[in-house]
Amino acid sequence: xxxxxxxxxxxxxxxxxxxxxxxxxxxxxxxxxxxxxxxxxxxxxxxxxxxxxxxxxxxxxxxxxxxxxxxxxxxxxxxxxxxxxxxxxxxxxxxxxxxxxxxxxxxxxxxxxxxxxxxxxxxxxxxxxxxxxxxxxxxxxxxxxxxxxxxxxxxxxxxxxxxxxxxxxxxxxxxxxxxxxxxxxxxxxxxxxxxxxxxxxxxxxxxxxxxxxxxxxxxxxxxxxxxxxxxxxxxxxxxxxxxxxxxxxxxxxxxxxxxxxxxxxxxxxxxxxxxxxxxxxxxxxxxxxxxxxxxxxxxx
Amino acid sequence: xxxxxxxxxxxxxxxxxxxxxxxxxxxxxxxxxxxxxxxxxxxxxxxxxxxxxxxxxxxxxxxxxxxxxxxxxxxxxxxxxxxxxxxxxxxxxxxxxxxxxxxxxxxxxxxxxxxxxxxxxxxxxxxxxxxxxxxxxxxxxxxxxxxxxxxxxxxxxxxxxxxxxxxxxxxxxxxxxxxxxxxxxxxxxxxxxxxxxxxxxxxxxxxxxxxxxxxxxxxxxxxxxxxxxxxxxxxxxxxxxxxxxxxxxxxxxxxxxxxxxxxxxxxxxxxxxxxxxxxxxxxxxxxxxxxxxxxxxxxxxxxxxxxxxxxxxxxxxxxxxxxxxxxxxxxxxxxxxxxxxxxxxxxxxxxxxxxxxxxxxxxxxxxxxxxxxxxxxxxxxxxxxxxxxxxxxxxxxxxxxxxxxxxxxxxxxxxxxxxxxxxxxxxxxxxxxxxxxxxxxxxxxxxxxxxxxxxxxxxxxxxxxxxxxx
Numbered sequence: 027x028x029x030x031x032x033x034x035x036x037x038x039x040x041x042x043x044x045x046x047x048x049x050x051x052x053x054x055x056x057x058x059x060x061x062x063x064x065x066x067x068x069x070x071x072x073x074x075x076x077x078x079x080x081x082x083x084x085x086x087x088x089x090x091x092x093x094x095x096x097x098x099x100x101x102x103x104x105x106x107x108x109x110x111x112x113x114x115x116x117x118x119x120x121x122x123x124x125x126x127x128x129x130x131x132x133x134x135x136x137x138x139x140x141x142x143x144x145x146x147x148x149x150x151x152x153x154x155x156x157x158x159x160x161x162x163x164x165x166x167x168x169x170x171x172x173x174x175x176x177x178x179x180x181x182x183x184x185x186x187x188x189x190x191x192x193x194x195x196x197x198x199x200x201x202x203x204x205x206x207x208x209x210x211x212x213x214x215x216x217x218x219x220x221x222x223x224x225x226x227x228x229x230x231x232x233x234x235x236x237x238x239x240x241x242x243x244x245x246x247x248x249x250x251x252x253x254x255x256x257x258x259x260x261x262x263x264x265x266x267x268x269x270x271x272x273x274x275x276x277x278x279x280x281x282x283x284x285x286x287x288x289x290x291x292x293x294x295x296x297x298x299x300x301x302x303x304x305x306x307x308x309x310x311x312x313x314x315x316x317x318x319x320x321x322x323x324x325x326x
Numbered sequence: 327x328x329x330x331x332x333x334x335x336x337x338x339x340x341x342x343x344x345x346x347x348x349x350x351x352x353x354x355x356x357x358x359x360x361x362x363x364x365x366x367x368x369x370x371x372x373x374x375x376x377x378x379x380x381x382x383x384x385x386x387x388x389x390x391x392x393x394x395x396x397x398x399x400x401x402x403x404x405x406x407x408x409x410x411x412x413x414x415x416x417x418x419x420x421x422x423x424x425x426x427x428x429x430x431x432x433x434x435x436x437x438x439x440x441x442x443x444x445x446x447x448x449x450x451x452x453x454x455x456x457x458x459x460x461x462x463x464x465x466x467x468x469x470x471x472x473x474x475x476x477x478x479x480x481x482x483x484x485x486x487x488x489x490x491x492x493x494x495x496x497x498x499x500x501x502x503x504x505x506x507x508x509x510x511x512x513x514x515x516x517x518x519x520x521x522x523x524x525x526x527x528x529x530x531x532x533x534x535x536x537x538x539x540x541x542x543x544x545x546x547x548x549x550x551x552x553x554x555x556x557x558x559x560x561x562x563x564x565x566x567x568x569x570x571x572x573x574x575x576x577x578x579x580x581x582x583x584x585x586x587x588x589x590x591x592x593x594x595x596x597x598x599x600x601x602x603x604x605x606x607x608x609x610x611x612x613x614x615x616x617x618x619x620x621x622x623x624x625x626x627x628x629x630x631x632x633x634x635x636x637x638x639x640x641x642x643x644x645x646x647x648x649x650x651x652x653x654x655x656x657x658x659x660x661x662x663x664x665x666x667x668x669x670x671x672x673x674x675x676x677x678x679x680x681x682x683x684x685x686x687x688x689x690x691x692x693x694x695x696x697x698x699x700x701x702x703x704x705x706x707x708x709x710x711x712x713x714x715x716x717x718x719x720x721x722x723x724x725x726x727x728x729x730x731x732x733x734x735x736x737x738x739x740x741x742x743x744x745x746x747x748x749x750x751x752x753x754x755x756x757x758x759x760x761x762x763x764x765x766x767x768x769x770x771x772x773x774x775x776x777x778x779x780x781x782x783x784x785x786x787x788x789x790x791x792x793x794x795x796x
Binding site: 029030031032033034035036037038039041042045046048049069072073074075076077078079106107161162165168169184185187188189190191192193194196198199200211212214216217220223224225226290291293294297 | 330332337410414415417421436437439440443552564567569573575577579606608612613617626627628630641665679681682735739742748
């Protein structure tokens with residue numbers, strides 16, 4: 027009998043957290059963003075409740091600017107694994123024709139992501155919302171609890187967090203309040219990739235290098251994913267061998283030049299990398315402490 | 327680099343969680359920043375961000391302020407202090423590390439207790455110019471109270487005492503006495519300079535007289551393994567999985583020991599016995615094989631078990647081996663850390679969450695409060711924020727428990743205020759209360775079902791009567 031490896035320990039911890047949610051809350055939901063972290067979460071949830079199906083639905087907040095392939099991948103997974111999926115988009119934003127190209131990343135994210143998420147949560151009356159955030163992603167996340175309390179306006183109060191000891195989680199809330207739960211808090215980007223490799227988890231092919239049409243936009247390489255990219259910008263497109271380290275709205279997600287076409291090559295590239303994962307994301311660089319502000323407003 | 331070999335090696339890495347204790351001036355954040363920086367965990371863009379912030383908030387002049395790598399929230403950066411627990415990660419060839427970075431001031435005792443609750447190892451920072459201070463005694467008390475068995479005494483700022491071996495020797499000797507007083511099992515001593523990196527990752531050229539391992543290689547190689555075989559099996563039932571009438575599985579995470587198919591088990595507190603019919607190790611489940619079965623499982627695996635007989639088992643129960651029963655009681659001696667701004671009320675019912683069970687109870691008596699700087703026991707009437715005390719806890723139902731010393735998972739609990747829902751305290755079970763032991767005989771009386779129902783009714787509806795469970 028051996029000690030468990032670090033990945034098996036992390037896996038067991040995450041499963042414990044997922045079961046705690048299912049046992050303690052009336053109406054939980056799991057956020058599903060189609061990215062690699064969501065894929066790992068889905069895999070962990072399947073393990074936690076086998077041989078049953080997932081005891082909660084998945085929620086995808088669709089900003090309508092996601093990569094086309096993400097939506098295809100999402101629908102394929104629903105078919106394969108048979109979980110309940112709720113998709114929500116902000117109708118007001120749709121009516122206003124919000125576009126990241128026209129309105130900028132801040133307005134687009136506020137309306138189509140943060141606001142849309144609040145709408146979806148209010149509509150579903152969820153008392154626990156499981157998310158795939160990790161503490162290694164950003165400084166303000168490093169201090170967030172695994173069970174993170176939100177008031178009825180979905181606000182996070184970083185100075186008034188509940189103490190969280192051992193593996194005992196306080197799940198007590200009043201009606202209208204909710205808890206955000208982060209089962210993979212203690213995983214790092216490397217852990218995620220190793221686990222995907224070890225368990226053979228399916229992820230969208232956008233993570234793998236391929237020749238894709240990209241343009242330079244606001245300091246990052248943006249892939250030409252549809253006709254909505256302004257014509258002037260599209261004219262500058264050229265084919266490059268690129269892949270994505272994170273997936274989100276295509277106009278806000280930077281591609282990196284890469285030749286990594288397999289998982290092992292991706293991991294190798296990551297180990298030699300000198301920049302952190304979120305560097306390719308426009309939204310975190312808006313201002314110092316950007317994530318902290320977004321979280322106070324209700325962003326994950 | 328052969329990536330396939332690399333991945334194979336890293337599959338078998340283990341994990342170590344440690345806590346750093348020290349005050350703002352001891353260079354704690356600087357030490358962590360240094361560990362991450364020298365272990366190559368800081369990436370170019372993070373370095374650039376910290377360089378720009380160093381100019382704005384930094385306290386180290388020309389040098390990069392290492393502390394800024396770890397000081398998280400904006401308000402904290404402005405004030406130049408760490409006020410909450412932050413978790414940091416890095417990895418070496420052998421291990422993944424999780425650092426709980428906690429503030430050291432007395433007003434943040436609860437944060438340190440929180441960080442210590444999950445740590446295997448504590449690093450206690452001592453300023454070489456100052457030696458052991460009351461804060462050192464305070465930090466040492468907290469980590470020993472929380473059951474941390476390995477303490478690394480990091481004697482920092484050796485550059486400011488000319489790397490003097492005698493200074494290091496004197497402080498180490500003083501600490502040995504303190505460790506004996508607190509019955510701390512394993513201590514390790516390292517002279518270092520976090521600011522310049524001496525003995526953090528690389529051996530210091532300024533202190534050739536120190537021949538032991540530098541901090542990182544000590545963390546990387548120290549033995550923290552537990553003897554699973556000697557532990558008694560403890561399995562708090564977390565969730566009942568019942569997809570259809572043919573399957574009724576009891577899910578949970580093994581808190582101690584191991585279990586095999588066919589083992590004779592007892593469910594507590596009902597004391598019904600049966601045998602283990604099957605074990606699903608959740609780790610083995612894949613999308614293709616969701617019915618994978620195991621013959622045995624051990625701590626800390628997340629598993630699902632089924633039983634030979636249909637026994638009534640629900641969340642909050644504890645399954646154990648029938649030949650290794652824990653104690654069962656509703657009156658416990660506990661060490662309690664109070665974590666709320668409002669005072670503890672000895673007449674108020676609180677929710678006690680222990681492992682997967684929630685039971686209400688009252689702290690009917692405060693035996694004494696510990697002065698965490700002098701370790702003196704004071705008589706007090708009430709408990710305020712950060713107070714650590716010995717109390718008598720009376721629960722409305724009995725629970726199966728081990729002492730915290732025997733088992734961190736089943737011997738610990740949190741206290742939740744039933745009105746505000748806040749976590750107001752954290753406790754560790756020390757044992758049965760004297761009062762309970764004296765009256766233990768009474769409990770062997772046989773009661774009728776009606777008497778039991780009456781007792782249950784009283785306990786459910788009139789918890790303020792403190793009626794004991796039968």
